[in-house]
Amino acid sequence: MKSFDALGLSPGLVQSVSLLGFETPTPIQEKAIPVLLKGSRDFVGLAQTGTGKTAAFGLPLLELIDVDNKNTQALVLAPTRELGMQITSDLETFSEKFKSFNIVAVYGGASISEQIRKIKRGAHIIVATPGRLIDLIERKTINLGTIKYIVLDEADEMLNMGFKEDIDKILSFTPEDKSTWLFSATMPREVRAIMKNYMTDPFELSVGESHTGNANIEHRYVMVQEREKYMALKRILDFNPDIFGLIFCRTRIDTQRVAEMLMKDGYNADSLHGDLNQQQRDRVMMKFRERSLQILVATDVAARGIDVEDITHVIHLNMPDEMEFYTHRSGRTARAGKKGISIAMVSRQELGKVKQIERSMKSPMKRMMVPTGAEVCQKQLIALMKKVREVKVNETEIEAFLPAVYEELNDLTKNDLIKRFASIEFNRFLDYYRNAPDLNGDRRSTSTEGSYERSDRGDRGDRDRGDRGDRSERSERPARSSGGTRFFINLGKMDGLDKSRMLEIIDEHTGLEKRDIGQIDLMGAYSFFEVEKHLSDKVLKGFTGAEVEGRQVRVEITESRGGGAQGGRSSGPSSEPTRERKRFVPGNKGTSGGSNGGGDRFHRKRR
Structure with a gap:
């Protein structure tokens, strides 16, 4: 050399x-x-x-x-x-x-x-x-x-x-x-x-064969049912306490939705996609580069050109359609001679893509299992002990407080002290992951499937039952369709909007009366609203070429809240695919994931 x-x-x-x-x-x-x-x-x-x-x-x-x-x-x-x-x-x-x-x-x-x-x-x-x-x-x-x-x-x-x-x-x-x-x-x-x-x-x-990829990247895949991908994602995140990761979704809507769900579940996450203006993009990227943001959820288009050091994991929540995209996604980790891990989350129907990648790379992808609840608890406990061992002790400033601490704990043995200290963190994870179902996609036992369904309907542990009763969170979710046409608009809370201001914007550009506008769901960088079906064309025409405070507005017809697609007509610019695939439903978030786990890690908010 x-x-x-x-x-x-x-x-x-x-x-x-x-x-x-x-x-x-x-x-x-x-x-x-x-x-x-x-x-x-x-x-x-x-x-x-x-x-x-x-x-x-x-x-x-x-x-x-x-x-x-x-x-x-x-x-x-x-x-x-x-x-x-x-x-x-x-x-x-x-x-x-x-x-x-x-x-x-x-x-x-x-x-x-x-x-x-x-x-x-x-x-x-x-x-x-x-x-x-x-x-x-x-x-x-x-x-x-x-x-x-x-x-x-x-x-x-x-x-x-x-x-x-x-x-x-x-x-x-x-x-x-x-x-x-x-x-x-x-x-x-x-x-x-x-x-x-x-x-x-x-x-x-x-340098290296075409498509073979970086030799320092370990390529893995997990097989999981489509509807359980988000839950499995949380398991993987909780199993890797020190992750500094990039998660890829196929569409901008899924990207924002997954990021918001992770944030609600206590993870230090944010999104990067085409509906963010440049100031928002810069703010997100600055946080990610400075590592004050631990998990970035992105689309392929928005993540192009990202060059951030020390990314440990790239997770493909949706597999890309082209091999080149997989190569570029995975290449965000293991840079400058370091090692990294690429994890593809696939359903049984997507196993063919795994075989395609293996043929292109001329090497096998290693299957990994979605961690069990017990495995997550053990990993988090060991991570906490590692923090204890590595914590810097400020001898001078803590000295004055130690006598009171010693007095408070003088009746505990060394073993009792260790067990109680570990349990502060362990109990939270144990409560959450107790009876957590197997999420690996090839499980065949009918009893396993049954336990999953029961868990989904109520056997979630105290924390998740509390989540289901949280009205502020439920208000973020789409309700049942009222029979109108549902629209996507690339404006949301990150633009400083509330529902009244959104009503004004719709009224200003379409001429509709407030009584013509149904449910409005404000999200982070985008929102949804409904109007009567016969007014759909008026909405699309009204927003054609529209701008709000210098930002181009894009409006398009999306899925009905009952789940049926209503076509793909749109108004405004588009630089990324916007088709809405199978959704990650926030209501499923507590089934098994580990929402508030992670101990006293820097990427978690305490509740």
Whole structure:
């Protein structure tokens, strides 16, 4: 294994990398950097996310840029704002002990005028998302005619997100003699087409086989009935007290719903999906990066570009339709040489997807069982004991209080003290998980099934019976259908709305009277409302192109509250699939999950 200084990098770049704690290059860095430093050849790098691709192209790029030339010499295209910001930050960090570059990030959701000012001051390197860059090109505020190097990072992701036409247009504004460097985790035919159309005899480098994934990721799956997935999810979370995890759902509605259910059940969770505005996205991502948020529930589209260190688990609550999505999801863990776990939650009908993934990765996925209640209790108890052992004792400040503590406990033996201390936490879990049913999807015993049904109807333990009687929680759930048409709207409590303000918004845009509007269910980032069926078209027409406080509003017909789909017509923009699949019903949440377990972990709220 070579060191960074053996790759031909300048001492300043090597020093910056060393200060970041990196001593030896990753395989993609070791093989790509010497080739890219020559700066004279197109390049294609095939490697999984989390393998160090940013440094693989970033370090040679900084080496090749002429800092005395104020023209824009390099362009890096990234699929998402988050990835673009991460690349910009990395390039600035890499160059800290080297030279002073002007690196400008341009992306949507931020002030375009401020970005234009930065570019006009002179940008050696521009890191951009395709949409915002097209906007700048059309405004004639950016000149790509001086570009010497263009990097297409996560090219497969950009194409999956529908940026092919934008990429074609952007490349048409760049010089013929530029060098094009393309990095991708997978190599679908669309990426091959870019290579054929825009690259000349590229140097192709593949680190690992296509679709094999990161060798540091342990791929597991659990088999569970569809209606019990949420309960099984809570078991898995409770069985991993120190989890720092990313949970994937298929639709934005399921993403928000699962996150809200987890929050109600005491977990430190939040959601990331297309119905959040940029300020909300930034707030959620900042909490997640700082680890003040422990569980992030996301859609595939919203999670693209997430580059957060030390994610321990990726959980697929719904399996993706494409293998590429599974690869990208799982690649959010085990980054920078660390290890991670990917857990797919599948029903019996989805076992075929497990086989498909195994064939693509050329290795088996390990089946794991949904933990039993007793296993969760034991794991949580051991986690508590580990905290006791590792807690930092403030000898100076606690000393004055210890005599009173010793006096209070002087009649207890060492063993009694340990048992009582452990029971403070253990009793809560034991009460909750006592008689918890088996959730593994291939259970065949009719008595097991029967005990599950009985448990679902009332044998839940004291805490969950209390949950069922909580009117404030029940008010968040859809009631039985009144026969009207049910609409989804991408506005909710996170926008500062209450029901009266929601009524006003519906009235303002549709002209309906308040008596025409039925039940309103306000959620976090979205809501539901009902109107009489004959007024449906009026609602859709009224919200077409609508904005509320500068935010585009999307309204669409969704499932009736009785469960029947009412079609898929919509009004407003859409960047992600919005079909409503089988729902996770909040009323099932206490059957077995472990809602208020977890001890004194930092991700739990105390009740």
